[in-house]
Amino acid sequence: MSDLISDRNIDRSKLQVSDEVAIQITNMNKWYGQFHVLRDINLTVNRGERIVIAGPSGSGKSTMIRCINRLEEHQQGQIIVDGTELTSDLKNIDKIRSEVGMCFQHFNLFPHLTILENCTLAPIWVRKTPKKEAIETAMHFLEKVKIPDQAHKYPGQLSGGQQQRVAIARSLCMKPRIMLFDEPTSALDPEMIKEVLDTMIELAEEGMTMLCVTHEMGFARQVANRVIFMADGQIVEQNEPEEFFNNPKSERTQQFLSQILGH
Amino acid sequence: MSDTSYVRTEMLEQREPPASTVGVIGWARANLFSSALNSVLTLVALGFVAYILSALIPWTFQSVWNAESLSECREIMIATWGSTHGHACWAVINDRWLQMLYGFYPSHLYWRVNLALVLTLAALAPVLFSEKSPRQMIYLTLAYPFIMPWLMWGGSIWNPISAAVGFAIVFFGTRHLTAMTGSLIAIIASVIAALLWWMAISAPVVAGLSSVIPIGIETVQSREFGGFMLALLLGIVAIGVSLPIGILLALGRQSDLMIVKAICVGFIEFIRGVPLITLLFVASLLLNVFLPPGTNFDIILRVMIMMTLFSAAYMAEVIRGGLAALPKGQYEGADSLGLNYWQAQRLIIMPQALKISIPGIVSTFIGIFKDTTLVSIIGLLDVIGFSTAIRADANWNGIYWELFAFIAVLFFVVCFSMSRYSMYLERKLQTGHKR
Ligand SMILES: Nc1ncnc2c1ncn2[C@@H]1O[C@H](COP(=O)(O)OP(=O)(O)OP(=O)(O)O)[C@@H](O)[C@H]1O
Ligand SMILES: [Mg+2]
Numbered sequence: 006m007s008d009l010i011s012d013r014n015i016d017r018s019k020l021q022v023s024d025e026v027a028i029q030i031t032n033m034n035k036w037y038g039q040f041h042v043l044r045d046i047n048l049t050v051n052r053g054e055r056i057v058i059a060g061p062s063g064s065g066k067s068t069m070i071r072c073i074n075r076l077e078e079h080q081q082g083q084i085i086v087d088g089t090e091l092t093s094d095l096k097n098i099d100k101i102r103s104e105v106g107m108c109f110q111h112f113n114l115f116p117h118l119t120i121l122e123n124c125t126l127a128p129i130w131v132r133k134t135p136k137k138e139a140i141e142t143a144m145h146f147l148e149k150v151k152i153p154d155q156a157h158k159y160p161g162q163l164s165g166g167q168q169q170r171v172a173i174a175r176s177l178c179m180k181p182r183i184m185l186f187d188e189p190t191s192a193l194d195p196e197m198i199k200e201v202l203d204t205m206i207e208l209a210e211e212g213m214t215m216l217c218v219t220h221e222m223g224f225a226r227q228v229a230n231r232v233i234f235m236a237d238g239q240i241v242e243q244n245e246p247e248e249f250f251n252n253p254k255s256e257r258t259q260q261f262l263s264q265i266l267g268h
Numbered sequence: 269m270s271d272t273s274y275v276r277t278e279m280l281e282q283r284e285p286p287a288s289t290v291g292v293i294g295w296a297r298a299n300l301f302s303s304a305l306n307s308v309l310t311l312v313a314l315g316f317v318a319y320i321l322s323a324l325i326p327w328t329f330q331s332v333w334n335a336e337s338l339s340e341c342r343e344i345m346i347a348t349w350g351s352t353h354g355h356a357c358w359a360v361i362n363d364r365w366l367q368m369l370y371g372f373y374p375s376h377l378y379w380r381v382n383l384a385l386v387l388t389l390a391a392l393a394p395v396l397f398s399e400k401s402p403r404q405m406i407y408l409t410l411a412y413p414f415i416m417p418w419l420m421w422g423g424s425i426w427n428p429i430s431a432a433v434g435f436a437i438v439f440f441g442t443r444h445l446t447a448m449t450g451s452l453i454a455i456i457a458s459v460i461a462a463l464l465w466w467m468a469i470s471a472p473v474v475a476g477l478s479s480v481i482p483i484g485i486e487t488v489q490s491r492e493f494g495g496f497m498l499a500l501l502l503g504i505v506a507i508g509v510s511l512p513i514g515i516l517l518a519l520g521r522q523s524d525l526m527i528v529k530a531i532c533v534g535f536i537e538f539i540r541g542v543p544l545i546t547l548l549f550v551a552s553l554l555l556n557v558f559l560p561p562g563t564n565f566d567i568i569l570r571v572m573i574m575m576t577l578f579s580a581a582y583m584a585e586v587i588r589g590g591l592a593a594l595p596k597g598q599y600e601g602a603d604s605l606g607l608n609y610w611q612a613q614r615l616i617i618m619p620q621a622l623k624i625s626i627p628g629i630v631s632t633f634i635g636i637f638k639d640t641t642l643v644s645i646i647g648l649l650d651v652i653g654f655s656t657a658i659r660a661d662a663n664w665n666g667i668y669w670e671l672f673a674f675i676a677v678l679f680f681v682v683c684f685s686m687s688r689y690s691m692y693l694e695r696k697l698q699t700g701h702k703r
Binding site for chain 1: 600602604605607611615616619697
């Protein structure tokens, strides 16, 4: 997998991380009924960071990033996004959601709306952007993800890779300050994976703060400034990609890496 | 000689397909006579259809249109064909069709009913054919719920206006108070204000205005309503009001708020568990017991409310089916973009859920429309009630088929149109989903 994106060289020196905190998670715990999915999560993400989250299936990766925009509710601890704490206050939740973009494994485009309408919907209704301006912005981002000519088609008429790029464009139209990706490429064929990863790399180069759950270790090596390894609902290890891949400290990590990188 | 190696020396021209596989013959071969069993079935079915038609066509067309009574009809039949058997006496329809359509509605005011029907169609246009009708027509649709009852029942123009004012209070109240107090309080406050207006303030205001500026049209009493018009009236109201209530009930049933959920589930299960006819008896008899003596709560209004609630309970379950069929990802997609609950429902969830439920929704519509005939049991003279009344007349005593055939045709035309429309709508909304 790692060679898929090796032809695209990115200049890591351009990727700046500021000291400003974007996301702060302290002692966060979550249960599904009796099941303790997330245990004492502590994580600080600075603006401009690109974090890849890896770990075995069922380790709570999705649950953790879904807590950041309240698709899941945590029961203990604190999550502060962009200076706003996530509580049950609906106003705060909607505010945070409109500033945090999210891409899903299954795209979750709205099948009854055209690509363009998918992209303009939230800016028009949530941000109250005038329609004309929303369309301009949408076309700009659709060009960026290289599918402006599909704007008037419906999601069902696009390939998986195109749909995922539309989903990214749709999030970007809200001008988010943070992007969350939950296995954006794991429902895609290899060629399409590359299209999507290229789009994500471009985003990283522009300084977007990104949290990305993925099994694309090539992407992690090239783009991430930090790799987080989760198991059993806990953060087991985190490090810079070089160190993480070449010199994993914990046994769980070593085991996981030997499985995923194989051979 | 080996034939594994082969090179074509000349290319073939396109040829006609064999005559036995195309056209009428080809079609009949493929669809009607493809095997021995199939051929036998086809012949039996054709024979059956021919038998039915051979009885029905002469009955329908070799018929009497002009007569004063059934006995006169029979005399004409014997004079013309030598027997009364197998000939329809449409004279009864010819004689009584206005009553069957309009009930006892005053005949010089039929134009008001006709106008109301035309308005209904015009008000439906922007809803049914949204992209083919001009945008301004939506104002007519908004005004329709106030104009239509006024045309039907008549009375002072200030009545529908005061009813509309109540809704305006809710609308503008919610809009302007939201900024100050938050949406929930704003809605509750506006609804209370509107109720206050309807219950207490509007009556004296209307009375005052009517005496100062007496604009109005002749009043028609509810007991003069009847015939097919009554079925249409009840059907239109039950259908039009039960859809939004059904949507709210379906959403309420899925709600996280315990109380809301309990109320919705209780309502739906109760209404669905009780026969409509019981509800209609409650409307006609029981309510009188509970209402303070002297209150005049219109019987047609009571029946409308019961039919609407009945239909809404079914509607809620049909829509819940549509909601359940939507993948969870659609909710998450909407949430992750920061759309609030009502925006997500309106823009993302409902358009898809309703689309999925179209066949079920239209079935419910058709069902409730046909159920309007049950009001004849509680003594309203709808078209069925009228046919009974006509038979009670000495002139037409003993006539059945012609009346029921006429009623069947009336209902069939409306129900079949609804069914065709739903198919058109499904096809129109198909776009987004087929690859
Ligand atoms: N709604 C739910 N109710 C109960 N348990 C759940 C729910 N959603 C997830 N879980 C459980 O929580 C654990 C973590 O799930 P999560 O989806 O976060 O895993 P993941 O790390 O994203 O796995 P994968 O790589 O397979 O996506 C799993 O054991 C899962 O069974
Ligand atoms: Mg997951």
